[in-house]
Amino acid sequence: MRRPSSWHLVLAPMALVFALPLLWLVVSSFMTNAQINKFPPTIIPDSLHLDGYRYVFHTGHFGRWFANSVIVAGTCVISNLVFCSLAGYAFARMRFRGSRVLLALMLATLVIPFQLTMIPTFLLMKHLGLIDSLGALILPSLVTPFGVFLLRQFFVSVPREIEEAAWIDGCSRLAVLWKVVLPLAKPALATVAVLTLLAVWNDLTWPLIAINSDSHYTVQLGLATYQGAHRTQWSAVMAGNVLVTLPIVLAFLLAQRTFIRSLTSTAVKG
Amino acid sequence: MPAAAERSPSRLQRVFGDTPTAWLWVMPAVVIILGLSLVPMGWALLLSFQKSDFVTPSTWVGLDNYRRLAEDATFRGAVQHTLLYTAAFVPLSIAGGLGIALLLDRRVRFVGFYRTLVIVPYIMSATAQGVLFSFVFDSQFGVANSLLHTVGIGPQGFLQDPGQALWVLVLIGLWSGVGFCTIIYLAALQDIPRELVEAASIDGARRRGVFMHVVLPALRPVTVFLLVWQTFESLQLFDLVFVTTRGGPLQSTTVVVLYVWQQAFEFFNAGYGAAAAYVLAFGLLVVALVWGAYARRREARLT
Numbered sequence: 001m002r003r004p005s006s007w008h009l010v011l012a013p014m015a016l017v018f019a020l021p022l023l024w025l026v027v028s029s030f031m032t033n034a035q036i037n038k039f040p041p042t043i044i045p046d047s048l049h050l051d052g053y054r055y056v057f058h059t060g061h062f063g064r065w066f067a068n069s070v071i072v073a074g075t076c077v078i079s080n081l082v083f084c085s086l087a088g089y090a091f092a093r094m095r096f097r098g099s100r101v102l103l104a105l106m107l108a109t110l111v112i113p114f115q116l117t118m119i120p121t122f123l124l125m126k127h128l129g130l131i132d133s134l135g136a137l138i139l140p141s142l143v144t145p146f147g148v149f150l151l152r153q154f155f156v157s158v159p160r161e162i163e164e165a166a167w168i169d170g171c172s173r174l175a176v177l178w179k180v181v182l183p184l185a186k187p188a189l190a191t192v193a194v195l196t197l198l199a200v201w202n203d204l205t206w207p208l209i210a211i212n213s214d215s216h217y218t219v220q221l222g223l224a225t226y227q228g229a230h231r232t233q234w235s236a237v238m239a240g241n242v243l244v245t246l247p248i249v250l251a252f253l254l255a256q257r258t259f260i261r262s263l264t265s266t267a268v269k270g
Numbered sequence: 271m272p273a274a275a276e277r278s279p280s281r282l283q284r285v286f287g288d289t290p291t292a293w294l295w296v297m298p299a300v301v302i303i304l305g306l307s308l309v310p311m312g313w314a315l316l317l318s319f320q321k322s323d324f325v326t327p328s329t330w331v332g333l334d335n336y337r338r339l340a341e342d343a344t345f346r347g348a349v350q351h352t353l354l355y356t357a358a359f360v361p362l363s364i365a366g367g368l369g370i371a372l373l374l375d376r377r378v379r380f381v382g383f384y385r386t387l388v389i390v391p392y393i394m395s396a397t398a399q400g401v402l403f404s405f406v407f408d409s410q411f412g413v414a415n416s417l418l419h420t421v422g423i424g425p426q427g428f429l430q431d432p433g434q435a436l437w438v439l440v441l442i443g444l445w446s447g448v449g450f451c452t453i454i455y456l457a458a459l460q461d462i463p464r465e466l467v468e469a470a471s472i473d474g475a476r477r478r479g480v481f482m483h484v485v486l487p488a489l490r491p492v493t494v495f496l497l498v499w500q501t502f503e504s505l506q507l508f509d510l511v512f513v514t515t516r517g518g519p520l521q522s523t524t525v526v527v528l529y530v531w532q533q534a535f536e537f538f539n540a541g542y543g544a545a546a547a548y549v550l551a552f553g554l555l556v557v558a559l560v561w562g563a564y565a566r567r568r569e570a571r572l573t
Contacts, residue, residue: 005378014370015387021445022390024413025402036411043413087299094292102300109307111558113506115527116551119317119534119544120310123324140306143299173291202395204509205527209535220397224513227401234405245398252393256386259393263450264457267495 025245029053029238036234052235059230062243064215065222072134072218073200076141080196081189083143088151089177093163103152106145114205122209136210137218141200147192150265154188155181187261194255194262201248219244318545323538335545345546347521348529351436352550355525356504358440359447364496366444367451368489374452375459385456392449400513403442404429429515432522439523442510447503451496458492459485491568498561505554526550 028036030048056062090096091103121140122131130136158181166176182189207221217225223244227237252259318335322328339345374385391399407414407428415425429435462485470480508527511517517524517532524532526546534543 005376007373007376007378008380011373011378011381011384014373015384018387018391018445018449021402021406022387024406028405028413043416083298083302086295090292090295094295096292099292099296102296105308106299106303109303111554112307112311113502113547113551113554115506115508115530116314116547117307117310118530119540119547120313121306122534123313123540124306124310126324139302143302145299145303145307148299148303198393202397204395204397204512205531208512209531220395220509223401224397227404227513234408234411237401238405241398241401245394248393248395249390252390253386260389260453260457263392263453266499267454267457267492 025238025241029235029242031235033233033235049235052233052237052239055233055236056226056239056243059236060222060226060240061214061217062219062222062240065217065219066243068134068216069201069219072137072141073197075138076200077193077196079138079142080144080147080192084147084151084192085177085182085185085189087143087148089155089181091148091152092155094173103149106148109145110149118205118209125210131210132212132216134216137200137207140206141196144192144196144199146195146266150192151185151188154185158184187258190255190258191262191265194259195266197251198248314544314547317541318548320541322540324540325538328541331541335542336549338542339545339549344521344524345526345529348524348526348546349549351523352505352507352525354436355440355443355507356501358437359443359504360497360500362440363444363447363451363500364493366448367496368455368493370448370452371455371459374456385452388452389449391446394446396446396509397513399442399446400510403438403445404514407438430519432520435515435519435523439507439510439514442514443504443507447500451500454492454496455489458489462488494561494564498557501557502554505550505557 027045027048029052030050031042031045032049032051035042035045035049091099125131125136125139128139130139162184163176163180166180171179202220203218204220204224207218208224211217211221214222214225223240226240230237317328319330319332320328321331321334370388374381374388406412409415409425409427409430412428414428418424418426427434428438466484466488467480470484506527507525508531511523511525511528512531515523517528527550530543530547530550532543533539533546
């Protein structure tokens with residue numbers, strides 16, 4: 001029989017530090033403004049209400065912002081899987097002139113900070129007529145250098161013999177990639193998907209620059225402006241915050257192993 | 271000439287490589303990645319020598335923008351705030367992450383649950399964190415002040431207090447940033463061969479000795495990675511500041527990226543903003559070069 005370890009005396013308070021703000025986020029979203037505005041404020045409410053959620057549905061366009069975020073994040077995840085696979089495979093398996101230089105250049109772009117490129121990227125998108133459209137949000141994230149690099153590293157590690165058998169059967173390169181290589185690459189593909197999803201779903205800076213009209217807001221931009229406009233309606237703001245945060249936290253809880261492996265893979269290149 | 275006829279396909283092959291397919295496959299990635307990073311990078315450099323408001327034709331002003339930056343008190347403040355934030359956030363998040371990882375690296379019940387709680391704040395967007403903590407630290411309705419009230423401490427200004435706001439931002443940053451360091455360290459701890467630790471213990475090394483001479487050195491590459499990664503993150507701080515304080519109160523939390531954003535997209539000084547961005551990029555480049563030098567030295571030592 002194992003007795004409960006005394007380590008919990010240290011671990012539980014530590015975990016509480018991280019848990020309490022999250023708990024407060026959820027609890028306060030179910031409080032009324034009267035409960036919140038009392039002084040000294042209540043910490044444990046005597047009753048829970050849906051006022052905040054009702055208010056947020058009437059005054060915000062969270063449904064629209066959600067749809068926008070899903071479109072942008074969904075498109076970017078799929079296109080990253082396609083384009084990073086193609087480029088990663090070509091860099092790993094095909095010999096062509098300039099491949100080393102191109103790969104090195106792509107790796108170098110990993111350290112270019114976004115604030116350096118954001119002003120010209122805005123100008124570029126303006127010339128393309130994409131400013132204030134979802135296209136401006138999608139185009140820069142269609143394919144990411146880290147995804148290309150990660151998949152290239154994976155493809156290099158796949159034994160050539162596995163592919164050679166398929167070549168002998170007369171499969172085209174695309175068929176080999178699709179039928180033989182990609183099924184083996186599922187963990188690496190999941191990593192690319194998770195990192196793209198987190199980066200695109202959580203971004204505020206670029207939508208803030210590229211989008212003006214609130215019908216094209218993403219959830220993060222919507223939440224930020226909603227807070228600015230309804231500063232005194234804290235329960236509604238927290239209800240909106242719950243709506244924005246819940247999907248990503250649920251995704252994390254459902255695929256925790258994949259998320260953690262993806263996040264730690266960023267350190268591998270170091 | 272049969273020799274030339276024989277050579278021409280091979281020359282074609284040399285130009286296009288094994289197969290033109292390769293070019294076709296890398297093209298989308300190359301065009302988008304290089305087109306939206308190297309091209310804007312050069313463009314920003316040109317912009318930084320110009321006076322531009324996005325609308326009227328820009329004029330060449332040489333090094334004027336950089337000269338003005340050197341005398342701009344607000345920009346100097348922004349650099350100071352950014353460095354202060356970095357100096358506090360980077361070591362604390364790494365030390366905190368290491369401490370928590372060491373705590374979690376054992377077989378006790380619920381350890382997975384604890385780990386989940388530590389990481390969830392990192393998964394949350396900076397916007398969501400900022401909105402949540404604007405409420406928690408609200409000087410009137412915030413739960414932080416009511417907790418202080420119960421232990422007999424008077425209400426604090428927090429994000430509304432110029433003396434406290436930056437440190438409150440560091441706290442919020444740590445709440446979410448520690449989780450990333452924790453999982454990186456946890457993965458690294460699990461990679462340390464058990465035999466190594468056991469061998470050291472058999473040799474009579476105390477627990478402290480094992481930690482100092484076996485565990486810490488094994489974690490060094492990861493620590494260096496985290497130093498660079500966290501420095502990059504904190505020098506580029508923006509979303510959290512935008513959502514919570516917008517640089518206030520009294521510009522006490524204006525950080526460099528916020529300054530760049532304000533100059534370019536609030537005051538429409540695109541050239542001036544680009545120059546400010548280049549000053550920050552130079553700082554990041556120094557960090558990247560130091561890291562590159564370290565990585566190469568390590569590789570040289572290993573081979």
